[in-house]
Amino acid sequence: MNSQRSNLASTLHSLDGRSYGNYKQIRGSYEFGPVTVFIDRVQVDPFASPSKVRIRINRAEAGFPTDITTERTDRIAASDFLFRVGDSFLHRNDRRSVILGRPGQEVLERTNVVIDDEGLEARLLVNLPARGRRILGHQAADILTRDVPELAQAMFVHSNLSGDDLREHVQLHRDQLELRNRLGEEGLLAFIGNGAILPRRAGDSDLPMDSSAVAFSSPASLQHTITLSSGRSLTGMAIPRGVTVIVGGGYHGKSTILRALERGVYPHIAGDGREWVITEPSATSIRAEDGRAVTGDDISPFINNLPSGTDTRAFTSTNASGSTSQAANLVEAVEVGARSLLIDEDTSATNFMIRDDRMRALIPADREPITPFVDRIRPLFTRRGVSTVLVAGGSSAFFEVADHVIALDAYVPQEVTETAHELVGVSAADLTGSVEPDSAEVGDDSDVSAPRNPAEAAAETAGEVFTTPQPRIPTAKALRPSSKTKSAKAKGLGQVQFGKAFIDLSAVSQIVDPQQTTGIAEALEYMSEIFDDRVSLTEALAEVEDMLDAQGVDGLTGNRDHPGHVARPRPQEIAAALNRFRGLHLVD
Incomplete structure (x- = not known):
């Protein structure tokens, strides 16, 4: 010894x-x-x-x-x-x-x-x-x-x-990152490899389902092969940028495929089943979230002309409704750079998503302050370059604005775009248009075909639907309340204690590890030193990202000898926490 x-x-x-x-x-x-x-x-x-x-x-x-x-x-x-x-x-x-x-x-x-x-x-x-x-x-x-x-x-x-196992683990990670980088080059939002196992073992388990699971197989019309620099060749379903609607009966796998795309922003280990479910890294899941706080969001593309006269270009609420919260979640995601949105009809506010013809006839447009998402989904893409993958099980409202419609039958996908368009009377003449040049900075290419229907075209001619909003600038003391005496702390996967306040992140579904929540708490502490009445929310997030790229996760904790157990969160989830902090105040 x-x-x-x-x-x-x-x-x-x-x-x-x-x-x-x-x-x-x-x-x-x-x-x-x-x-x-x-x-x-x-x-x-x-x-x-x-x-x-x-x-x-x-x-x-x-x-x-x-x-x-x-x-x-x-x-x-x-x-x-x-x-x-x-x-x-x-x-x-x-x-x-x-x-x-x-x-x-x-x-x-x-x-x-x-x-x-x-x-x-x-x-x-x-x-x-x-x-x-x-x-x-x-x-x-x-x-x-x-x-x-x-x-x-x-x-x-x-x-x-096992040196071979280590090398294979590293090479798999390299290949996954390369495939993610290739998505933008090929105009894709996501890729799902043939043979993937998407179902999980149970609702409270992230492990793959056993041998009874149906392996994923791409429809022929969307099948795509990508050969990586390592020599690995992958074949699977390519989801192009634009609007993709996923339909099917209950329990046939619609939400399962969306959950896989949510997690596809992260690399996965071998044997998980989702190794080759690769989603572009800014993809953000959007849902209704009754009761959340909203501070200074421009939700006017969706909610405007309120009877109360409230200015929705800088909307604030301590208790947002389902539709208002979903509008806020969407504009906040776009604000911090989301290039694609993942939305499930089951977790959405119906009046935010659609408004059928009978309701439009009964309630005139000038008496309805909510412009449903179905009317904005195409200009969101053509004006801002933001794509959408939407799961729909109860309404055909999105068929006429969809680039692709995919039907799932017992977990087996088929493309049914042509049939869906015929059902709603979309003609070839309606399927024109493209992403406008001013959206190129959001997407990787600006020549993606985009169907336009007459109602949507009319909405766009009324003026700019999605103009660039004014930056939101938190006050210098936004994250330094006088009542706060201890550092922010994660409370499990879905909550951060910040001073005497608790930030509820339970609806932020792309936080996958409690250590990421700890990272979010540390990031809020880091940003508290950045805000000075001049730095915007997006500028602060960019500064955090630059620091993380340069110093790693240790940088969040001040490079302490032993920083504890922290995982890197995405900027989307850091922003989600900041936006849900009820003590957030903005410079007027």
């Missing part, structure tokens, strides 16, 4: 039976052969947050190949692989006191395991054992001088790993 290990073990044995506060004596760093153990923070109480411990090994000792651990994106994938190795080791050996975190089906950039130029490091949380408030020093010695170094050896010594 080396001297440092012996010293740590001796100290812990000598502390056995003493009061818990004496654990603070073990703070410091200790060498265990090639592994260094850093005890950064010691919990003050057995019921307090766990102690923070890091394990690190230098590159020479680890022996990792440089060709898969040099590029930033490769390091993210390799770190994810090691994260999963470490989690498996801890559970296989029943090391319950040591917490590395639990990986999900997605590959996320995290603080749990990092690879840098000097070496490899894991950030652990360790519950130091006690009986009541007395130290169990002998058990603690086993944890810190045996279990933790063994974990490091299992994770970080390349010869102890």
Whole structure:
């Protein structure tokens, strides 16, 4: 036993039976052969947050190949692989006191395991054992001088790993990112590979369904093959930019395909079934959300001329209705750069989505302040370059404005666009138009065909439907209320505590890991130092993204030695939290 290990073990044995506060004596760093153990923070109480411990090994000792651990994106994938190795080791050996975190089906950039130029490091949380408030020093010695170094050896010594599995994990991640980049080049919103398993095991499980699941198979009319630089050739359904409507009977897979597209903004691990469900990275799920706060949104393209006289170009509410909240969710998504929207009829406000002919005849347009989404879905694309994938099971209203209509029958898709257009009387002459040049900055190309019906064309001739809104500028103290005395904190997957306020994110469906919620809390703290009465919300988000690209997720936490367990959120979800903060105030 080396001297440092012996010293740590001796100290812990000598502390056995003493009061818990004496654990603070073990703070410091200790060498265990090639592994260094850093005890950064010691919990003050057995019921307090766990102690923070890091394990690190230098590159020479680890022996990792440089060709898969040099590029930033490769390091993210390799770190994810090691994260999963470490989690498996801890559970296989029943090391319950040591917490590395639990990986999900997605590959996320995290603080749990990092690879840098000097070496490899894991950030652990360790519950130091006690009986009541007395130290169990002998058990603690086993944890810190045996279990933790063994974990490091299992994770970080390349010869102890399956080198082929690591390389395949990194290559899969490379290929998924390349395919995502290719979507824009080919005018696509998303791609679903043939053979994909989209159904999940249960409503509360993200694991793939067993062998009874129907494997995805593209309709011939939408089938597309992409060959990647690695030589991998992929064939599946290509969803072009524009308006795509997914229909079918109940329980036939409509919402399942939409949920897969929602998660397709993230890479997935091999065996998940959705490895080749790839969605453009800004795609945002939109729904109604009764009761949410709205601050200064321009919802006038959808809601205008309210009887109260309220100006909807800068609409504020502490308790938005279903239609108003869905309008706010949509314009907020577009504000922060969403190039495509994912919408399910089941979670939408009916009066926001459609207004049938009889209702239009009964209630004149000048007496109805809501312009339904069906009337705006095409100008949203032609004016702003924002595409939509919509699941519809109870209305044909969107057929005449759809580029593609896909019908699902027992999870098997067929394109039925021609039949759907015939049913609603859309002629070839109506299927003209294109994305206007001023939308090119939003999309990757500006020559996508776009059907126009007479009603929609008339709406556009009335004037600009989607003009660029005025930037929303939070006040300097927007995220620094006087009542806030503690840092923002995640409360599970769907809630952030910010001062005395709680931000409800339960309707933000593309948060896939509680560590992302922690990242959102950290991002709000970071932005609190950016807002100065001049910086807009979108400018602040761009600054956060630039910092994350340069420094990684550690940058959110001020590059603390041990930042805890944080995963990178998308700017769309950071914005969602800020927009739902009831204390948000804007510069007039």
